[in-house]
Structures are given as C-alpha cells and as structure tokens.
Amino acid sequence: MRRKPVYSTRFRSKTAACNHPGNYFVPIVEKAKHSVISIETKDKATNRQSEFLFSFLLPNSDQNTSATRSFGTGFITHPNGYILTSEHVVSQAKEIMVKLYSGEQRTAKIVWSDPKRDLAVLQIPTRRPLPPLPIGSSEESKVGEFVISVGNPMGLEHSVTKGIISAKNRPVRISSKLYEDIIQTDCAINPGNSGGPLINLNGEVVGMNAFIIKNNQGLGFAVGIDSIKQRVGKFLGK
Known part of the structure; x- marks a missing residue:
C-alpha cells in the first residue's frame, strides 16, 4: 500500500511568498532594476584613482596599479540614454561598456563630468526610450528611513x-x-x-x-x- 506524504496540499500557500505584504522591498526592486546598469571599463595603464582614494574605495586590496578592468554602477536618468555615475568609475577609462538589465551591452561616452565632486554623466545610443529612475529628495529623507x-x-x-x-x-x-x-x-x-x-x-x-x-x-x-x-x-x- 502506498503511503501518503506527511504533508498535505491544504497547507501549501496559494500565493508566492514574495507577494506577502511584508515583502515591501520586492515591488520596489522589480521596478528599479530595469533602470540600473552595470559598468565595466578598460582602463589606462595607471590606476584611475589616487592611492589615498583607492584605499577608501577598495578595502583589503593590494593596490595593484596595473589593473586594466574595473567595475561600477550607474542608473538611467533620462529616456534618451543618459546615465549618472561616479566620476572615479570612468575617469581613466579607454573604453566604457554598460550592460542593461535586459542583457544588452552598449558602448558609452562621457558627456559631462565634475571630477571635484565625483560626478559623471554617460550616454548610450538607443532606438527606444529607456526607463529613468524617479528622482526624489535627499533633503526630505529622514535619519532612520x-x-x-x-x-x-x-x-x-x-x-x-x-x-x-x-x-x-x-x-x-x-x-x-x-x-x-x-x-x-x-x-x-x-x-x-x-x-x-x-x-x-x-x-x-x-x-x-x-x-x-x-x-x-x-x-x-x-x-x-x-x-x-x-x-x-x-x-x-x-
């Protein structure tokens, strides 16, 4: 005689756990991920950061100045393919490749930068509008949020x-x-x-x-x- 499983289907959830109302980060991430891009650069022979800045950004690193490949992040700010990122991510790059969430890869160019404040704007070619992330306010944000x-x-x-x-x-x-x-x-x-x-x-x-x-x-x-x-x-x- 075949034994029944020790569990019953009546105890199984009818909805995925990710849809539980307590998982309020899930819908935010689902929407935001389409606007966040990955950056990979081929750098010039010397490292793109000063030794002092390097020690802040890369803990437990041996500060190898011959590295030629680096990673960073950016996010879409305009449907026409504008991307905001940190200037130190691309400052000494010979080539900047970005990957969209869809997996598409594009070559990006720097259209604006402010090295002093570590800000840069990239642009990638696009035949369709890209989804920008909504911009909020840091002034209105609160400690503990x-x-x-x-x-x-x-x-x-x-x-x-x-x-x-x-x-x-x-x-x-x-x-x-x-x-x-x-x-x-x-x-x-x-x-x-x-x-x-x-x-x-x-x-x-x-x-x-x-x-x-x-x-x-x-x-x-x-x-x-x-x-x-x-x-x-x-x-x-x-």
Whole structure:
C-alpha cells in the first residue's frame, strides 16, 4: 500500500511568498532594476584613482596599479540614454561598456563630468526610450528611513542590499574630491557599487552611492541627490 506524504496540499500557500505584504522591498526592486546598469571599463595603464582614494574605495586590496578592468554602477536618468555615475568609475577609462538589465551591452561616452565632486554623466545610443529612475529628495529623507542600494559589486550585477539612513549632511573631502550633502547608510556597499542609486520606499533615488571607509563594517556613503540635481538638471527626465 502506498503511503501518503506527511504533508498535505491544504497547507501549501496559494500565493508566492514574495507577494506577502511584508515583502515591501520586492515591488520596489522589480521596478528599479530595469533602470540600473552595470559598468565595466578598460582602463589606462595607471590606476584611475589616487592611492589615498583607492584605499577608501577598495578595502583589503593590494593596490595593484596595473589593473586594466574595473567595475561600477550607474542608473538611467533620462529616456534618451543618459546615465549618472561616479566620476572615479570612468575617469581613466579607454573604453566604457554598460550592460542593461535586459542583457544588452552598449558602448558609452562621457558627456559631462565634475571630477571635484565625483560626478559623471554617460550616454548610450538607443532606438527606444529607456526607463529613468524617479528622482526624489535627499533633503526630505529622514535619519532612520529605510533605503535600498542596487549595484554591481565585484562584477555581481544587480545586487540588492537594504539598510537605513544613519546620518545626513556630512561633507567629506578625500584627496582632491569634495563630497557634499553626504548620506551615511548601513546598506552593504562594496567596490563596484559606486555610482549606483540609493532608493527610498517610494522607489525614488535619494542618493548616489559614492564610497566606503576601509575596514569598517556598516559605513557606506552616498551623495545626496539634491546636490546632484543642481548640476545635472538638463540630463534628468521630466
């Protein structure tokens, strides 16, 4: 006689666990992922960062200056193919390749940059409008608020982490770069996350991930989006 399984189908959930109302990050990520892009660069012979900046961005690194391939993140800000990222991600690149969530790869060009504030705008050719991420306000965000980071750490595309805003409005100077309106977060941010979005629970960008401090857990820093909007307004979708 065949024994019945110890479980019964009447105990199985009729809906996927991801649809549980407590999983409020899922719909935000599902929408945002189509606007976050992965960046891979072929760099010039010398490393694209000063030794001091390198030590902040790449913990546990041997500071090998002969590396010719680097990873970063960006996000679409305009349907015409404009992408915001960190300037240090592309500053010494000979070639910039971006990969969309669909898997399509494009060669990007730098159309605007501000090395001092570590900001850059790329553009890729596109035959159809691309989906920009909604832009929120870093000024209106609050300490203790939930945020999500989406990026390309160590080349691992579209990795998602979550945390809270730990502090705001902290100016930081690293080498020749001035970071204004810094948001401190405990989202896991790793090398390759630079240039990726920090997103609130409305699915809006409130910051752009910038750097971490070497050998410190839970200390990530993003540039507040309000200070960025002042400089890249013409590259933002309406």
